[in-house]
Amino acid sequence: MSKAKAYSAASATAPLAATTIQRRETTERDVQIEILFCGICHSDLHTVRNEWSSFMPTTYPCIPGHEIVGRVTRVGSAVTGFKPGDLVGVGCLVDSDHTCSQCRDGLEQFCHNATFTYNSPDKHLGGVTYGGYSESIVVDESFVLRIPANLDLAGAAPLLCAGITTYSPMRHWGVTAGKKVGVVGLGGLGHMGVKFARAFGAHVVVFTTSPSKKDDALRLGAHEVVISTNVDEMEQHAGTFDFILDTIAAEHDLNAYINLLARDGNITLVGAPEQPLPVAVFGLLFGRRSLSGSLIGGIAETQEMLDFCGQHGITADVEVIPIQRINDAYARMLKSDVKYRFSIDMASLKAE
Ligand SMILES: [Zn+2]
Ligand SMILES: [Zn+2]
Numbered sequence: 056m057s058k059a060k061a062y063s064a065a066s067a068t069a070p071l072a073a074t075t076i077q078r079r080e081t082t083e084r085d086v087q088i089e090i091l092f093c094g095i096c097h098s099d100l101h102t103v104r105n106e107w108s109s110f111m112p113t114t115y116p117c118i119p120g121h122e123i124v125g126r127v128t129r130v131g132s133a134v135t136g137f138k139p140g141d142l143v144g145v146g147c148l149v150d151s152d153h154t155c156s157q158c159r160d161g162l163e164q165f166c167h168n169a170t171f172t173y174n175s176p177d178k179h180l181g182g183v184t185y186g187g188y189s190e191s192i193v194v195d196e197s198f199v200l201r202i203p204a205n206l207d208l209a210g211a212a213p214l215l216c217a218g219i220t221t222y223s224p225m226r227h228w229g230v231t232a233g234k235k236v237g238v239v240g241l242g243g244l245g246h247m248g249v250k251f252a253r254a255f256g257a258h259v260v261v262f263t264t265s266p267s268k269k270d271d272a273l274r275l276g277a278h279e280v281v282i283s284t285n286v287d288e289m290e291q292h293a294g295t296f297d298f299i300l301d302t303i304a305a306e307h308d309l310n311a312y313i314n315l316l317a318r319d320g321n322i323t324l325v326g327a328p329e330q331p332l333p334v335a336v337f338g339l340l341f342g343r344r345s346l347s348g349s350l351i352g353g354i355a356e357t358q359e360m361l362d363f364c365g366q367h368g369i370t371a372d373v374e375v376i377p378i379q380r381i382n383d384a385y386a387r388m389l390k391s392d393v394k395y396r397f398s399i400d401m402a403s404l405k406a407e
Contacts, residue, residue, distance in 0.1 A: 056080060056180070060404050061189035062378050063116040067105040070382045071188070073407040076118065078193050079179045083131040086199045088143055093187035094122030094213035094371070095397040097243070097304065098147075100385050102174050113174055120187025121147040121172040122215045122398075124208050134196045142208070144200040144361065145192060146215035147172055147351050149184060153197070161353040163198075188378065190404050200358050203365025209398040210370030213243065214361060216351065217371060217396060221248040221300060222360040223352035224323040225255060228298045232256030237292075237299035239283070239312060241268050241275075244302035244325055246372060246395040249275045252300075254367045260292065262312070271394070275372075289315065294342070302326050313338040313346065323347045371396045377403030 056077045063074045081087045099119035101107050123145040127137050137143060150170035151158050157165040170178065173186030185192075202211055221244055230236055236257040238248040245261070252259045253276030261272040262283040269280045281288050289311060296315045304326035312322055313334070320342065339346060352360065364370065372395045376384055384397045 057191075059189050059191045060407050061118050061185060062381055062404070063118045063185075063188070064103040065116050067103070067113065071103065071385075073404075074116065074118075076185050076189065077180065078191055081129050081131045081193055082179075083133040084195050084197075085131045085193050086127055086134060086137050086143065086196050087129040087191065087193050088123070088125040088145065088199070089128045089191055090123055090125040090187055090189060090401045092124045092209045092212040092375075092401060093120040093399045094216065094373070095120075095381075095384055095388065095399065096122055096213075096216045097388065098216070099186075100388060103385075111174070114183045117174055117183075118185035118188055119173050120189070120399075121145070122212045122217070123172070123187035123192065124202055124212045124215070125192070125401075128191070130196070136196055137199060142202040142204065144202050144211070144215050145172060145187070145194050145198065146200065146219060146357055148354070149175075149194050149198050150178065161355045163353050164351045188381070188399065190401060198354060200354070200361055203361060205365055205368070207370050209375045209400065210373050211361075211364070212398050213247070213371035213373065213396040214364055214369075215357070217243045217247045218364065219352040219357045219360050220244055220325050220349070221302070222251050222363070223356055224300060224325065224347070224349035225251055225298065226356070227349065228321050228323065228347075230255045230257050230298050234258070234297040235260070235295055235317075237262055237296050237312070237315065238277070238302065239299060240302040240326070241265075241272055241395075242302060242391060243371070243393075243396045245300075246275055248300045248302060249277050250369050252276070254363070254369060260296075283311070296320050298323070300325065304328055306330060306332070309333075309346070310335045310338050313344055316342065316344040318342045319344070321345045321347060323349050325349055371398075373398040375400050379403060379406075
């Protein structure tokens with residue numbers, strides 16, 4: 056085993072602080088990675104605070120981080136796809152059983168034996184897996200992704216979760232040129248949704264409650280911005296959308312958006328509100344509309360997304376911070392005070 060500097064939370068109420076963890080020796084199938092940047096996802100904050108205790112209780116110490124970009128430092132003898140020096144990424148998954156129907160279909164995120172990047176049982180060392188708020192990580196090569204050389208690394212890190220979370224449902228529901236696409240909410244997920252929908256050639260409409268976000272939405276690629284609290288503005292778009300990506304993780308009125316869908320239109324939720332949302336089923340019956348969810352994406356599709364980002368020059372808009380400002384960053388995320396993702400410069404960990 057080797058030691059690695061990291062930042063961990065000791066309990067649901069403790070601030071994150073510097074620590075030292077063990078990483079396993081590289082097995083023959085493993086890739087050892089020096090972490091250069093790690094994005095901060097809302098899941099990190101929820102997990103650190105044990106807010107998903109009912110279905111995914113947090114084991115402490117907790118070391119979050121699943122938007123990882125780094126450089127390969129060592130590979131096992133059987134590794135064929137990577138060599139020292141390669142730029143690579145690791146997202147929300149670090150292993151699965153490789154054999155079930157989900158894995159065979161390239162949908163490892165739904166594997167019942169998937170190992171998540173943090174707070175998941177660690178098959179190698181026991182305890183739970185430790186994520187990207189760390190100077191290094193060791194990952195099975197089949198869960199390591201290639202980062203296109205032309206992408207800014209700080210901005211590429213959030214592609215590993217926020218990017219694939221928004222790319223995958225748009226691909227699944229056939230967002231292409233000529234389609235009318237709505238993006239609800241302009242945060243870490245929403246701003247990626249706008250960039251992808253625009254790059255796919257769709258007509259992009261952003262829904263927000265904040266008039267102050269209008270200019271930024273247009274800059275990010277939206278063709279139109281609708282203030283969702285304005286009933287008249289909403290009514291003008293009734294029955295016209297092929298697809299709506301809903302990124303809101305708080306309580307909100309789904310029916311207002313279902314009514315904007317065209318025949319066979321779909322609204323996909325990628326945010327996870329704590330309480331159930333009421334759905335007026337008549338809104339789905341008329342026009343054969345559908346309501347779906349989506350969870351990140353499989354490994355092959357994540358690589359496809361990264362390659363697409365390389366071709367189109369797409370990265371997240373990030374605010375780069377040193378790890379020492381992590382607790383302040385969490386406090387600001389709770390106020391939605393970030394445009395649009397924090398990315399931790401892991402070089403800052405050397406000072407600990
Ligand atoms: Zn995430
Ligand atoms: Zn599986």
